[in-house]
Amino acid sequence: MTEITSLCVFCGSKTGQDPAHELAARRLGEIMAERNVKLIFGGGRIGLMGVVAGAVLDGGGEAIGVIPEFLKDLEVGDDSVTEQIVTGSMHERKNKMFELSDGFVVLPGGLGTLDEALEIVTWKQLRLHSKPIVVLNSGGYWSVFADLVRRTIDGGFAHPAVEELFTMVDGPDDVFKALAEAPEPNEEVLTSHL
Numbered sequence: 001m002t003e004i005t006s007l008c009v010f011c012g013s014k015t016g017q018d019p020a021h022e023l024a025a026r027r028l029g030e031i032m033a034e035r036n037v038k039l040i041f042g043g044g045r046i047g048l049m050g051v052v053a054g055a056v057l058d059g060g061g062e063a064i065g066v067i068p069e070f071l072k073d074l075e076v077g078d079d080s081v082t083e084q085i086v087t088g089s090m091h092e093r094k095n096k097m098f099e100l101s102d103g104f105v106v107l108p109g110g111l112g113t114l115d116e117a118l119e120i121v122t123w124k125q126l127r128l129h130s131k132p133i134v135v136l137n138s139g140g141y142w143s144v145f146a147d148l149v150r151r152t153i154d155g156g157f158a159h160p161a162v163e164e165l166f167t168m169v170d171g172p173d174d175v176f177k178a179l180a181e182a183p184e185p186n187e188e189v190l191t192s193h194l
Contacts, residue, residue, distance in 0.1 A: 004132075004179055006038040006064075008101035010116040011048035012109030013076070016141075021108045024138035025051040028105065028172040033059025035176065040100045042093070043067030043085070045078035048107050053078055066096045094119065103132040103179050106166075108141040117145070124165045125189045132182030133166040134175050142168060161186035 015022045029052040032039055039056045042049050043065025053063045062082040069086050071077065077084060087093045094116060106117045123129055135142045146168055152158040165185060167178040 004035075004037055004102045004176070006040055006101050007032060007179075008040040008097045008104045009049075009052050009107060010104065010109065010113050010120075011041070011052060011107035012113055013042075013044050013047040013049060014110065015047055015051065016108055018108075018139040018141070020139035021048060021141065022051055024136055024172050025107055026055045028052055028107070028136065028175060029055025029061075030059055031172060031176065032056050033061030036061065038082075039063040040097050041065060042097075042112075043078060043081065044071070044076050045080070046076055048109065050078060052107070053081060057081070064100060066093050066100070068093050098123075098129070101131065103182075104134070105175055105179075106133070106135045106142070108136075108138060114145075121162075121165050124185050125162060127185060127187070127190050130184055132179045134178045134182070135166050135168045136172060136175060137168050137170055138172075159186070159189050159192040161189045165189065 011025060025048040033056050039053060041053055044050060056063045064083045065078050065081040066085045067077045068090055069088060072086050085096055087096055104120050120133055137143060149163060153160050164183050167182055169175060169178050
């Protein structure tokens with residue numbers, strides 16, 4: 001496992017109804033600043049994105065926001081970040097975030113966050129990367145995600161080792177231990193269904 005110097009955080013453009021999500025985002029940002037780990041995120045100043053970036057910056061850390069031009073034009077971009085990268089599309093945004101990151105953390109969010117989580121896990125299944133992925137299950141938010149993945153296994157659509165493509169933790173203080181202990185992707189998650 002390589003040292004984590006930059007971490008991509010996928011999360012919502014809203015804070016959600018459960019206060020646990022905002023607390024988790026803030027604490028994760030504080031930990032990242034303490035560890036001198038650069039934040040790579042969706043570039044928004046709103047929602048959990050704004051919370052985690054604010055905590056990183058308040059702690060003296062670096063935050064790189066990657067935002068597509070159309071969202072920047074809607075004035076949801078955070079201009080206070082260390083660096084802002086404006087892309088032409090959502091696809092370019094995700095690719096740039098991937099390129100800049102040593103690992104991934106998924107906080108609660110909406111359909112965009114779900115899309116990002118599924119894509120980065122799928123890329124790992126396809127052996128396009130071996131970077132660690134941690135799903136932060138604050139308030140039990142992502143339990144249904146784990147259930148869905150289990151359903152793909154039980155339904156005969158995925159190898160049991162797909163559950164090892166990501167690690168689920170309950171709180172931000174468990175994130176870096178999970179990143180360090182993430183297993184390498186099992187070749188069977190790809191070859192078992194080809």
